[in-house]
């Protein structure tokens with residue numbers, strides 16, 4: 001069906017004339033995995049959540065663990081994550097996704113369990129649950145989407161909002177004297193002994209998307225080996241509430257977010273130890 | 275050297291016109307169409323015939339709607355043939 005709609009574009013007529021048609025299955029080098037459903041996503045145009053969902057779906061498809069994976073959806077923009085991922089999902093109360101994931105993993109230790117949480121969910125209302133889950137070293141994966149703002153509720157200041165950044169509740173910019181500094185929750189949990197692997201990635205460029213996927217893949221592999229908690233932060237954008245177009249938002253992310261939240265591994269397993 | 279040729283298929287009904295794929299394309303092959311889909315978004319189309327199938331656009335697309343194809347062309351590129359030459363060439367002979 002898609003093929004037809006595209007072919008209608010008169011621009012590509014010459015190509016179709018070629019004897020060998022490129023649109024056949026053996027020529028596919030990239031397509032979205034089946035684990036990601038065809039449901040159109042409700043996210044704003046250019047939102048990083050879509051990429052993060054797809055990466056998780058790709059990893060699950062590649063490892064062939066679709067039947068054995070349970071995800072925990074947060075409250076926030078990704079509240080409908082269960083509509084898009086073709087796996088078992090559980091919705092959690094605001095901030096409690098890591099606690100719910102703990103429960104699921106303890107009852108079903110053979111399943112792969114992950115929680116998917118935004119910054120308002122994981123780093124504000126759910127700070128206690130996050131820190132204690134990490135401290136207990138539960139054998140789950142926490143995917144933390146950091147876009148420095150409360151997206152779903154209309155762009156309020158989040159704990160991760162950058163100094164001087166304008167939001168609806170900090171209209172003159174975040175003043176660190178009265179509102180504190182942005183919370184680097186990933187750095188905090190990296191210091192806890194229960195955390196096995198902790199990394200920060202982004203989804204603004206193709207290279208970063210590849211790295212983010214690798215981090216998620218590694219985390220599921222560690223989970224299989226019962227290594228402990230894996231924490232993957234994904235620095236993402238929120239074009240709607242940053243009040244930019246998606247391309248500008250990615251540029252802004254690179255210029256402002258990444259210096260404050262530098263990418264890279266914060267805690268890597270000591271392979272020799274094992 | 276064998277030439278690599280790529281192409282993409284976009285599920286235009288689900289495209290939200292965010293242009294992230296356009297910004298990520300090293301070949302500058304993509305552009306927003308002037309037409310809109312049923313949701314009212316301008317969708318992305320490939321306007322240049324130089325896609326290499328690098329998959330960059332598909333990697334950054336938040337909707338996951340780009341399918342990338344790549345194939346190696348073994349055929350030689352066609353060179354100018356006699357049909358390309360117009361017939362009104364006049365030859366002047368100096369006497």
Ligand code: SF4
Pocket residue numbers: 042043044046047048049077147151152237238239240241
């Ligand atoms: S409000 Fe922000 S985070 Fe939420 S869907 Fe829109 S762009 Fe994404």
Ligand code: SF4
Pocket residue numbers: 280281282298299300301302303304320324325326327328329330331332342
């Ligand atoms: S596959 Fe690469 S060259 Fe082709 S349209 Fe996408 S980004 Fe551009």
Ligand code: SF4
Pocket residue numbers: 046284288289290291292293294295296317318334335336337338339340
């Ligand atoms: S990145 Fe995806 S949704 Fe955005 S314009 Fe390109 S094809 Fe459309």
